[in-house]
Amino acid sequence: MEEAKKILQKTHGGLDVFKHYLGEDCTAQFFRNPYRKDKRASCRLYKNESGGDSYYYFLQDFGDSQFCGNCFVIVAKLLGYNLNTDFKRLLEQIDRDMKLNVFSSYDDGFHGKQVKLKKVIACGSKEKQCSISEFKPITKHFSDKELEYWQRYGIDEKTLLRYDVKSIKSCSFVKTDGKKFAIVSSELVPIYGYYFNGGLGIKFYRPKSEYRFMYAGDLPKPYIFGWNKLPTSGERVFITGGEKDVLSLAAHGFYGIAFNSETAKVPEDKLKELSERFKEIIFLYDSDETGIKESKERVEDFKNRYNVSRLQLPLEGSKKEKDISDYFAIGNTTEDFIKLINEQRT
Template sequence: MDQIDLILDKTNGGLKVFQEYLGKTVAPGVKFKNPFYDDTRASCNLYYGKKCGRYFLVDFGDSTLRGDCFWFVARWENLDAKNDFDEILRLIDRKLCLNIFDDRKPILASNNSKPVVVLANDHQNVPSKELPFEIVTNASLSQLDLQYWGQYGIDSATLAKFSVVSVKAFHSRRSDGTPYSICDDGHPFFGYFFNEGKGVKIYRPGQQMRFVYAGHLPHPYVFGLNQLPPTGDVLYITGGEKDVLSLSSHGFHTICLNSETAKVPENLLPSLRERFSHIAILYDMDDTGRKESANRMNELKEHDCPSVLNIELPLCGSKQEKDISDFFRLGHTVDELKDLTEEAITKQCQSYHRMR
């Protein structure tokens, strides 16, 4: 058996993993509220897939929120299910004491605020838990730091504007209360501060565990919202913080969500519609980015956003050539992005006139 099959075998198809996080009272046939958003009705259930031999969380109120125990842990711990999969397996192994991995590689998974699960008959308002943290920052950006950001056209003024700092050491606790530390090892090591330093998202480019969250972060998570002007022509919704920084450094208005799979918060849409003439989706050019770009387009149109654009970059979609940061790193220019945006606006206008 490989490690995935071993975990499924030892956890009854993943059922014990769900119960470890959501509580023993969560079981097949018991409806509960989705812990990942403010669910007003108990619309979730655990469903057993006989063909694959594993349990799935199914939300009948939102068909996009469906997955097995590995998907669930990735979302709960704010990990990337694709890029951090080995860490997800190790986290499950350690949390449930399965002893599948015989090494002691540290697990750095963390989250700023763990969701809570509410059963159908449970009306108690349980407060979420924020993980404490201590951080030691460097007095200034090093030459290595500036070189890293500079390849994407990101300058020190933009980093200061978005409260990005160079980190020397970071101390926090995992969801089970176990303390851990991450120290500077000579590689780029940054923190995105939120709420006047009360929350932080750690970013370590090129490392296996790139992101760690702690403290009080905005809910919902929208990076760049406070830096937007009162009004503007085009707002770009892009894939990640680095993309926001790169776009902003080149003079564009932009925000990102917690991931490309996240929906634009409904309570934010009226403000964005009023403040900007066009909302452009500018996601990665890989399969996931293209799929989620189409999903965001449909969602925004359903909420009567008057001008929604889909910007496709002339990139191949590989790991080194897929997002707007890569676009600028590879030598493409501001004028090229403006041309792509104008083409999208023209295409939308032509489509509108054909419909009329």
């Protein structure tokens, strides 16, 4: 609509609209979302150049992709407008609230809505788990930038496809209470899906989001990533900390599995089956305090019954350098890893 263009022109590409409804803090490099429970400053405004003198501002919330969009998308969400059916009403309210004088008059029966502060907890957060009754993912081809992200860990597209990892364009959800929401991938916040149960369930991975993991579908008990990709027998198998670690191992020629976390209980029946198929089982957890503690406890639990050991990576244990995918990302090779296995296995 022409009025939308005029509003953008009068508000410096929507920047003043964001400031009006979100407060002056939104001009900081990163700021907290005042409309949801946000402990971190996870929001940022970006200027989108459209060519010539045309530009607009775009809000990216790294903690919750539901709060992403231009000023009209965000204000519609805050005020409860439907962009498809109420767009003109939305523009009228912005015009009236900010006294922009874009409209000479308003439609009969116009009543502006009030912003209601509310705390929204992103699905998958530590505070609360969402109950999903339906979900509909839309996948797409991996972009060059997405493949570049995986390649830093030595993971190629062939490995991703072999392990049923897909690039998610978007996914719509229906909760058990009937409420609907969606997550949408962007170049800044990509979404990947670890599919399980023949596609009946997905574990979403958002590496650049505050809430990195979400689940939809029935999560198997136990959840074991990579189990159905193991051979019937082999020299060794690694039990590692996460899906990306399994993928990185696979891309370098090793077999591995991961439970839902390093602190998850390892079922003895699964360990027994692994011992019958592989000559040795190696716990390869993170090189931080938790990973070292948990791997030592697992070996202590099972060492008298199975051929288990642990391998500690020569990494500093920080967020950027603690697991096997980081080990390969900083330049170590397959040969380096084999040498480490032979030298340091305990």
